[in-house]
Amino acid sequence: MLVKINGKSEEVQGATVLDLLKAKNIDPHMVAVELNARMLERDHLATTPVKEGDQVEFLFYMGGGR
Amino acid sequence: MRGWGRLTANGMNMDFTDEQITRYSRHILLPEVGGKGQKKIAKSRILIVGAGGLGSPAALYLAAAGVGTIGIIDSDVVDLSNLQRQVIHHTSDLDRSKVRSAKEKIQALNPDVTVVMHEDRLTSRNALELIRGYDLVLDGADNFSTKFLCNDACYFADKPLVHGGILRFEGRVTTIIPRKSACYRCVFKNPPPPGLVASCQEAGVLGVLAGIIGTIQATEALKLVLGVGRPLTDRLLDFDARRTAFREIKTKKNPNCPLCGDHPTITELFDHEPEVCDVKQVKVKVEA
Numbered sequence: 001m002l003v004k005i006n007g008k009s010e011e012v013q014g015a016t017v018l019d020l021l022k023a024k025n026i027d028p029h030m031v032a033v034e035l036n037a038r039m040l041e042r043d044h045l046a047t048t049p050v051k052e053g054d055q056v057e058f059l060f061y062m063g064g065g066r
Numbered sequence: 067m068r069g070w071g072r073l074t075a076n077g078m079n080m081d082f083t084d085e086q087i088t089r090y091s092r093h094i095l096l097p098e099v100g101g102k103g104q105k106k107i108a109k110s111r112i113l114i115v116g117a118g119g120l121g122s123p124a125a126l127y128l129a130a131a132g133v134g135t136i137g138i139i140d141s142d143v144v145d146l147s148n149l150q151r152q153v154i155h156h157t158s159d160l161d162r163s164k165v166r167s168a169k170e171k172i173q174a175l176n177p178d179v180t181v182v183m184h185e186d187r188l189t190s191r192n193a194l195e196l197i198r199g200y201d202l203v204l205d206g207a208d209n210f211s212t213k214f215l216c217n218d219a220c221y222f223a224d225k226p227l228v229h230g231g232i233l234r235f236e237g238r239v240t241t242i243i244p245r246k247s248a249c250y251r252c253v254f255k256n257p258p259p260p261g262l263v264a265s266c267q268e269a270g271v272l273g274v275l276a277g278i279i280g281t282i283q284a285t286e287a288l289k290l291v292l293g294v295g296r297p298l299t300d301r302l303l304d305f306d307a308r309r310t311a312f313r314e315i316k317t318k319k320n321p322n323c324p325l326c327g328d329h330p331t332i333t334e335l336f337d338h339e340p341e342v343c344d345v346k347q348v349k350v351k352v353e354a
């Protein structure tokens with residue numbers, strides 16, 4: 001199915017948001033996830049389904065400043 | 067100088083000297099600023115957390131703009147590895163207090179500015195009292211514990227916060243108006259587990275990113291002071307230098323936010339564990 005990840009349309013496999021993270025090799029603790037403009041709780045990543053046309057944002061921490 | 071006569075007649079409160087009117091003329095010429103706006107800038111008090119990569123350009127531009135009082139908090143001294151991006155410090159400042167070094171450059175640039183030096187770390191013990199003395203805070207901290215502390219302290223002190231972060235080839239800015247717009251914890255509830263996300267020296271950063279992100283932060287700060295335009299609230303502005311592309315991610319107040327949500331679990335300031343981040347421990351290998 002086609003899903004928009006960080007603004008880019010991508011063909012993905014997988015049923016849940018956690019599946020998407022796993023497919024991209026992203027540790028869930030490294031990101032905050034927004035699905036269709038709503039922040040997801042980390043505990044819900046495994047149970048939140050992804051559907052065709054969904055917009056997902058993987059927001060990485062950016063801590064530097066020095 | 068006929069032009070200035072017209073300018074001064076246009077609502078300038080006559081507390082500016084001729085020299086100041088000339089110095090700030092390119093601001094005063096802007097209808098959105100004018101003499102009235104320049105007065106607001108002159109009266110404003112801005113706290114910069116960290117006299118480093120982001121704090122350097124932000125401090126210099128805010129000083130040039132004529133911000134009345136700039137507070138700077140940092141407990142570090144200037145290290146050789148800082149000079150690749152921390153442009154307020156010079157080679158002759160090595161091993162000197164960053165706050166002191168920054169104050170000298172600011173006052174050389176614009177003697178109108180009062181610089182308040184806080185040679186200290188921002189902690190849960192001093193943050194509230196410190197921040198209450200300013201109109202807004204610009205976060206140029208280099209670690210997550212201080213960034214989360216800035217967010218929390220600005221919430222409790224009810225002061226706007228302009229957040230910035232840089233890493234490798236990327237940067238991010240967002241403006242937070244406590245209780246009105248999404249806070250940092252609305253998006254990132256807690257700092258990442260230690261060791262998982264490189265936050266500073268070990269990751270490296272393209273030095274000029276500090277200039278790009280720090281000057282956007284200064285822009286946001288001036289807009290807030292002037293009440294001009296639309297602040298960068300409820301949006302994360304991410305910049306990718308590799309593609310020279312900005313991307314805006316919409317955010318909103320999160321009802322589950324542990325700080326500003328419907329059932330907050332954070333009711334007072336606390337310090338997260340500081341990350342271990344000492345530049346002297348980082349051995350950089352240079353390939354031939």
Ligand SMILES: [Zn+2]
Pocket residue numbers: 248249250251252253319320323324325326327
């Ligand atoms: Zn919040």
